[in-house]
Amino acid sequence: MKIRDVEAIALAVPMDKPVAAPISIPRADEVAGVVFGQYRTTLVRITTDEGISGVGECMVRLAPTATRDIVHAVKPLLIGRDPRDIAGIWDLLWSVMINRGHVKGFYIEAMSGIDIALWDIFGKSVDLPVYRLLGGKTNPRLWCYASSLRFRGLEVLKEEVAHYKEMGFTSMKMKVGKNPHDCREDIRFAESLRKVAGDDVMLSADVNCGYGDDVKTALQVGRALEALNFYWLEEPLSPENVDGYAYLRQNLDIRIATGEGDFTRFNIAPFFKRDAIDIVQPSACRIGGISEAHKIADMAHAFHVAYAPHTGSSSAVAMTVGLHLATAAPNFLIYEHMQSDWSKEQRNPLRWDLCELPITSFKDGYLEIGEKPGLGIELNEAVVKKYRVA
Numbered sequence: 001m002k003i004r005d006v007e008a009i010a011l012a013v014p015m016d017k018p019v020a021a022p023i024s025i026p027r028a029d030e031v032a033g034v035v036f037g038q039y040r041t042t043l044v045r046i047t048t049d050e051g052i053s054g055v056g057e058c059m060v061r062l063a064p065t066a067t068r069d070i071v072h073a074v075k076p077l078l079i080g081r082d083p084r085d086i087a088g089i090w091d092l093l094w095s096v097m098i099n100r101g102h103v104k105g106f107y108i109e110a111m112s113g114i115d116i117a118l119w120d121i122f123g124k125s126v127d128l129p130v131y132r133l134l135g136g137k138t139n140p141r142l143w144c145y146a147s148s149l150r151f152r153g154l155e156v157l158k159e160e161v162a163h164y165k166e167m168g169f170t171s172m173k174m175k176v177g178k179n180p181h182d183c184r185e186d187i188r189f190a191e192s193l194r195k196v197a198g199d200d201v202m203l204s205a206d207v208n209c210g211y212g213d214d215v216k217t218a219l220q221v222g223r224a225l226e227a228l229n230f231y232w233l234e235e236p237l238s239p240e241n242v243d244g245y246a247y248l249r250q251n252l253d254i255r256i257a258t259g260e261g262d263f264t265r266f267n268i269a270p271f272f273k274r275d276a277i278d279i280v281q282p283s284a285c286r287i288g289g290i291s292e293a294h295k296i297a298d299m300a301h302a303f304h305v306a307y308a309p310h311t312g313s314s315s316a317v318a319m320t321v322g323l324h325l326a327t328a329a330p331n332f333l334i335y336e337h338m339q340s341d342w343s344k345e346q347r348n349p350l351r352w353d354l355c356e357l358p359i360t361s362f363k364d365g366y367l368e369i370g371e372k373p374g375l376g377i378e379l380n381e382a383v384v385k386k387y388r389v390a
């Protein structure tokens with residue numbers, strides 16, 4: 001089997017109305033219009049001489065055409081190769097930029113989309129779902145949590161929690177960290193959520209690196225969350241602050257989670273070496289594809305760290321990739337089942353309409369995944385056409 005064509009497709013959905021930053025990014029007031037001005041992604045479609053084709057996603061939070069152009073720039077390296085030589089192709093692409101500083105960011109996101117499309121092809125070529133190729137159905141049922149709650153007033157919170165409970169969710173995550181200089185608001189939100197959700201719901205809090213390098217604020221919030229029996233504290237600090245993460249883990253009982261802002265196993269390794277985290281949350285569409293996320297999950301296992309794939313505000317392809325990795329990983333903890341969009345008024349069609357997730361059942365907080373080969377998805381071409389960037 002040989003690769004015949006590689007096509008990258010940039011998709012962008014403009015927001016009807018400007019939205020405030022839904023997560024706690026630095027200088028949110030100034031940058032929200034650019035960062036959250038569109039729902040975006042870049043898809044990769046690889047076709048072979050045997051009529052099998054695969055699809056992948058590059059996680060995109062800015063400039064989907066940049067990722068698209070990178071994929072097209074490396075296309076000559078892929079044409080004519082056997083798409084099942086996945087590790088070799090990964091290494092080939094990695095070697096292009098390794099001595100030029102592009103070992104994180106857009107380049108690795110572009111590589112991720114290519115890698116995922118190759119796994120889709122591999123699965124289809126042997127008529128097996130991707131999770132079978134990663135080790136099999138280790139977890140026939142995947143525990144999942146509703147992501148994510150934001151504080152929009154007590155009444156709205158009550159409604160949202162009731163809705164998720166009604167859907168069957170037994171775990172939920174909230175977003176905090178908007179005001180890094182005054183964390184009392186975060187603690188009050190956590191207290192309200194615990195009260196509204198009751199004692200039986202497994203709760204976690206995601207800071208999206210909002211406390212920057214302020215380890216003491218993270219510590220203060222972590223202690224308050226411990227008292228409220230929250231399960232994990234996610235991305236409290238900047239992704240580079242491995243020492244800060246290690247300090248938090250040593251000084252808190254609540255579990256420390258991170259990984260969605262990281263790239264490749266090389267970037268994640270220091271967190272394991274320093275015993276800095278309890279839960280690793282790589283995003284396959286950013287970190288280097290299924291190959292890299294799978295290696296990181298295994299690496300985590302060797303360090304007694306749990307694996308909880310990140311999906312975030314990505315497309316349904318990314319959601320699907322996380323399902324396959326979660327199904328196979330022995331150290332899998334819980335799956336991020338995205339329920340919210342950046343805007344309550346405008347849902348993300350890339351999340352909800354781009355393809356149907358290969359979920360066969362969702363009950364009592366657990367979901368099951370089907371047996372279709374490859375990723376088990378088919379793109380809705382009307383959605384692709386509608387949002388494709390020229």
Ligand SMILES: [Mg+2]
Pocket residue numbers: 206208234235260310
């Ligand atoms: Mg997160």
